[in-house]
Amino acid sequence: MASCGGAGDDGGRSPPAVVYDDLVEVREHAATLQTMLQGSPRVLDMDARELVKGMMAKLSSAMSVFGSTSGGVEASSGRKKRSATASGPHRRSTSRRRSKSPFINMVTARTLNDGKTWRKYGQKYIHASTNPRSYYRCSHKPDQGCQATRQVQESESNPSEYIISYYGQHTCKDPSTFRSLFIQGAADAAPPADCSNLISFTSINGAAASTSTSAFAHCVVKEAVDLHPMLSSRFSNYSSSPPVQEGVSSGSPSPAGHGKFMQHAGGQLVDVIDQRTSPLTVGSAPAEYWPVAGDAGAGMDSFPSPPSPSSLGFMSGSLGGSFGNSIYDDDLFGFDS
DNA sequence: GTTATTTGACCACA
DNA sequence: TGTGGTCAAATAAC
Incomplete structure (x- = not known):
């Protein structure tokens, strides 16, 4: 945001x-x-x-x-140059006519994690620029035809920042799409008895705050599922083959779609607190392009993409929180602590 | 074996 | 014709 x-x-x-x-x-x-x-x-x-x-x-x-x-740690590893024999008879014959998506937004951020899942498809040194520009498209393009792309370039004035330009709207049904629905659903429902600590930080120490946050995430998600069974079923379908980056716990498949959903959404909501994205400046953009502008994401429709242990670890590490107190915590975080 | 990234080539556009 | 955006083979990582 x-x-x-x-x-x-x-x-x-x-x-x-x-x-x-x-x-x-x-x-x-x-x-x-x-x-x-x-x-x-x-x-x-x-x-x-x-x-x-x-x-x-x-x-x-x-x-x-x-x-x-945290910084934006872009997964990059030294890979060998591909052989010069790549160019050959089997170059594609399809047209490369650009169907450039409309410009949406430009932000300056310290991290590349904006809550969406992106697939890098190119990098290029741009004329008169010392830093390469990386090209990303939505990872849901192959399966959902999402046309959203973004261009990332390291800021010349401040190497720790990235200038990110977004093109095209997300048409994919990424779990993040439902975040505002979760909140709305929870808000519409009467607060359940077992969620009395939703926002009530029962203790002033960090541990209690973290636990409450976890409970909050769970309760909100639970309410959303109860109110919108569609979500559960959709996630059940979605979980058939989710991108690795999408889930909070991609490694251990849940037996039920509902459980999978809980893991996804729960992790998302918790990560609203642990939002790593910290755009510094936001360029002009029509508000309608940012469906959840004004909420926790403020335009950075958020769903934690890489389920990095560190991003969750901060909750239990830096704040000294103790996940696992709640019976739901195991569903939310698959820690091996 | 599958998935994601790298990177040179290709191609549209100004 | 130069520049920038995209493709896709090669390759690393999982």
Whole structure:
């Protein structure tokens, strides 16, 4: 998401302290919002909006602390040059006429992980540019014909940043597509008794916060599934052959599609907190191209792509959280700790 | 064996 | 004709 400027001036405090304060503030805002939603038959839109805005800013701030340290580690390995005999009689005969997708957005980010799954299909040194430009297309293009592409180029002024240009809209039915639906579904439903700790951080230490986050993710997903059986069935189909990057736990297939769904969506929601993407600046783009703009992704429709252990590990490592307390945690995280 | 990445070649477009 | 975007064989990684 585009930084909402929530980080602000933290006076040189340590990142954990900043994150903690932000989370506390989010909790307070959430509590206020809860009161408003429950107590008042007619909530003033502006009040609720302001609260949510503040919560989002703080979450962005907290996430940026971690996102800035993770960096965008692009999987690259030294591969031998292919032999010069590649060019030959069997070059493709199909037309290469470009069907350039419309420009959508340009962001500057510290990481390449924007929640979508991309397949790199080219890299090229562009004239008058010292850094190569990498070309990515949506990994769902082969199976769903998604036309979304992006171009990534390392910033010349700041090598730790990437300038990412997006072309074409995602037409794929990536699990991330349903994220806003999850939230909406959960919001529409009466809060279940066993999810009373959804936003109530029952303790002020990081461990409790993490556990609550896990429970939150699970409950929201559960509500979404209950409300939208379609999702479950769709995931059941989807899980037949998901891209490796898609799942949180791609290594251990779940016996039921529902379980698989829980793993996907649960991991996604948790990763909203552990959002590694931290766009710094956002170029002009029509809002309609960003279906969930304004929510946790703020345009960076998020589903964690590489299920990197480190990205989840931060929850239990940096914050000292203890996943596994909940019976659902094993479904969410396949840790071998 | 399958999947993802690398990289030179091909080709459209300005 | 030069530049940039895409293709696809080769190859590494899993």
